[in-house]
Amino acid sequence: GAGVSQSPSNKVTEKGKDVELRCDPISGHTALYWYRQSLGQGLEFLIYFQGNSAPDKSGLPSDRFSAERTGGSVSTLTIQRTQQEDSAVYLCASSFQSGISTDTQYFGPGTRLTVL
Amino acid sequence: LAKTTQPISMDSYEGQEVNITCSHNNIATNDYITWYQQFPSQGPRFIIQGYKTKVTNEVASLFIPADRKSSTLSLPRVSLSDTAVYYCLVGDLGSNAGNMLTFGGGTRLMVKP
Numbered sequence: 001g002a003g004v005s006q007s008p009s010n011k012v013t014e015k016g017k018d019v020e021l022r023c024d025p026i027s028g029h030t031a032l033y034w035y036r037q038s039l040g041q042g043l044e045f046l047i048y049f050q051g052n053s054a055p056d057k058s059g060l061p062s063d064r065f066s067a068e069r070t071g072g073s074v075s076t077l078t079i080q081r082t083q084q085e086d087s088a089v090y091l092c093a094s095s096f097q098s099g100i101s102t103d104t105q106y107f108g109p110g111t112r113l114t115v116l
Numbered sequence: 117l118a119k120t121t122q123p124i125s126m127d128s129y130e131g132q133e134v135n136i137t138c139s140h141n142n143i144a145t146n147d148y149i150t151w152y153q154q155f156p157s158q159g160p161r162f163i164i165q166g167y168k169t170k171v172t173n174e175v176a177s178l179f180i181p182a183d184r185k186s187s188t189l190s191l192p193r194v195s196l197s198d199t200a201v202y203y204c205l206v207g208d209l210g211s212n213a214g215n216m217l218t219f220g221g222g223t224r225l226m227v228k229p
Contacts, residue, residue: 004159035219041221042203042219042221042222043160043203043219043222044219045219091159091160093159093160104150104162104165105152105160105162106162107158107159107160107161108159109157109158109159110157110158110159
C-alpha cells in the first residue's frame with residue numbers, strides 16, 4: 001500500500017517568505033507527527049496530531065511555525081516569515097494510533113527546505 | 117522529558133556483531149524504547165522496540181537492563197547495507213500529553229568490507 005507522502009520534495013524560498021509543507025499520512029492512521037532534521041543532525045520533534053487535534057504544540061520552535069490537520073488525514077506545516085535557520089529537512093510520520101507507545105511510526109521521505 | 121545520549125559514530129567490518137548503546141537516565145515508567153534506522157535522503161525506518169529485558173526480531177536484538185536507564189541495540193553479522201544512522205527514541209504520548217518524543221542524536225554506523 002501507499003506510504004507516507006510529502007510535498008514538495010524540495011523547496012527553495014527567500015528569507016521572509018511563507019511556506020507550506022504538506023503531509024499525506026497512511027490511510028487509516030490516526031496519529032501524525034512532524035519532525036525537523038538539520039543537516040547532519042538528529043531529529044527534532046515539533047508536533048503531533050491525534051485525529052485533528054494537537055495536544056501539545058510546545059515543540060514548535062517559534063510562533064512563526066503552525067500546523068493543522070483536517071479530516072483526520074492531510075496535515076500542513078506552515079512557516080511564516082522564513083529565516084535561514086529554518087533550512088532543514090522536515091519529516092512527517094504517521095502511526096495507526098498514538099497514546100500507545102508501542103505504535104510504529106512510518107516516515108515520509110521529507111521536504112528539504114532551503115531559505116536563501 | 118527523557119533525554120537520550122548515543123555515540124556519534126561507530127565503525128565495524130562485515131560479518132561482525134555491532135552493539136550500539138543509548139543512555140536515557142530520565143526514562144519514565146510509561147516510556148518505551150524504540151530504535152530506528154535512517155539511510156541518506158530517506159525517512160527513518162522502525163527496527164525494534166522494547167520495554168524491559170530482551171527483545172529479538174529478524175533483524176536485531178534489544179537489551180534493556182532492569183533499571184531501564186540504557187538500552188543496547190545489537191546487530192548480528194552486519195553487512196555493507198547496514199551502514200546508516202541509528203536513532204534511539206524514548207517517549208510515550210499516552211498518559212502525559214506534555215511528553216514529547218525525544219530522539220537521540222543518532223549513531224552513524226560505517227560498515228567496512
